[in-house]
Amino acid sequence: MRKEYHYTHRTGWLRAAVLGANDGLVSTxxxxxxxxxxxxTRSSILLxxxxxxxAGAMAMAAGEYVSVSSQADTEQTDLALERTGLEVDEEAEHRELAEIYVQRGLNAELAKEVANQLMAHDALGAHARDELGINEILRARPLQAALASAASFIAGATMPLLTAVVASQTDLIPFVATASLAFLALLGALAARAGGARLIKGAVRVxxxxALAMALTASVGGLIGTPV
Incomplete structure (x- = not known):
């Protein structure tokens, strides 16, 4: 039997990783x-x-953790409501689940039988998946998202920092700008490949x-650093 390979299982960590690496590279x-x-001076630049x-890595980790924790709290609240509903009126929950399957295209008799079998196997799991849209692949994982976000931010930020270390003072600006843009294009292409999208499209958008962020920040620095 041919086994299909899907990209959906990567959604949770891929979003956090791409966002973190992109932010780390662009902001730094x-x-x-x-x-x-x-x-x-060079020391001030590196500092x-x-x-x-x-600061960025900690902010990304904290923000991601708080955001995904809020999602996890909402999921747990909804699951608690479903658990209570199953305890209070299982028949009503059964009809609700069967109606969902009817709306998806099954006839009433088959929908009732599917609901019977799924609820006999795992009633809460069936409602979580088909009524609430909660499953193991897309379920909120705050700690995983926070760690992925912080680690990827550091990885992205390290690239321009290392370039600034090896470049001479006079060549630092063009070297950092060129290397950062090249890394950004590579990052966009890798993220697109990991998500099953077109490489060129992923590279161009990041x-x-x-480039816009770096150009604006460099302009501000040049303006402030110019004697008035």
Missing amino acids: ASLVLGVASAHA AGVAGLV LFWG
Whole structure:
């Protein structure tokens, strides 16, 4: 039997990982370019970059954890309501589940039989999946999302920082900008591949927004660093 391979099971961690890496790369590269454009010393540039990496990673982890925890709380509340409903009036819950299957295209008799068998096997699981849309693949996992987000942010932020370390003071801005854009294009392509989308489309969309962010930040740094 041919086994199909789907990308849906990656949705939870892929979103957090792509968001974290993209934010880490763009924010740190923009910060480095902004400070460098203000004619700061190398040590000040690197200090700003490292501080941005630490603060950004913690902010991403905390934000992701709080956000996904809220989703998990909502899921648990809905599951508790379903559990109570099954205890108080199982027959009504059975009719509700059968009606869902009728709306999906089954005739009433078959829908009733499917509801019977699924509820006999796992009543709460059947309602969680088919009424609430909660399943193991898409279920909220706060800690996993927070760790993935922080780790990917650090990975993305490390790229422009390392470039700033090896580049000379005079070549730092073009080196960091070029390397960061190349990394962004690669990141977009890898994310698209992992999600089963077109590589070019994934690369172009992150490249555009990343280039815009870096250009604006560098302009601000140049303006502030210019003697008035």
